[in-house]
């Protein structure tokens with residue numbers, strides 16, 4: 247199963263189109279994909295418990311009762327992942343940031359035991375305005391991948407100007423993620439290199 251996480255309130259916008267393209271590609275390669283739209287789930291912001299660290303660092307879970315445990319479980323099972331966000335002020339959307347912040351607190355210090363350790367993640371920033379901020383948005387997502395021991399794979403910026411071409415590329419990236427298989431760990435350490 248391949249997980250596609252989207253995070254736009256707009257159900258028929260650029261972000262949603264990217265999610266559908268990723269799913270098409272995954273299915274075209276014989277994979278099974280699941281789109282999880284964070285804006286249709288309950289996902290809250292971090293409470294910065296206690297002195298800044300709480301159950302997240304001790305127990306690898308969050309005290310808030312929302313979709314985070316489901317996401318941790320789903321991503322643990324996933325063979326590959328897409329993170330797809332609209333670009334807001336050059337950053338991921340608030341829903342994506344809530345997810346990234348809290349998932350990172352729970353998983354970052356688990357290193358190779360992180361739910362996403364060694365997994366390929368395709369990053370997509372959908373910038374429907376000027377296109378400015380696409381790179382800074384992708385940069386934040388790439389940093390997050392490193393914090394949680396995942397492997398940033400494709401870094402894809404899509405704007406209204408390159409929409410048609412990039413939707414085709416996202417579809418290809420979904421197919422390629424399935425076709426190229428999972429990355430192998432070596433002695434517990436993740437090989438952050440793209441296989442041929």
Ligand SMILES: Cc1cc2nc3c(=O)[nH]c(=O)nc-3n(C[C@H](O)[C@H](O)[C@H](O)COP(=O)(O)O)c2cc1C
Nearest residue numbers: 254256259260261332334335336373374375376377
């Ligand atoms: C609060 C906010 C901030 C935005 N900031 C940017 C931006 O920095 N750069 C950009 O190109 N577009 C920006 N946009 C436009 C969104 O990227 C655009 O609406 C995008 O298509 C959103 O995805 P959607 O079609 O899935 O809603 C912004 C939109 C909102 C609502």
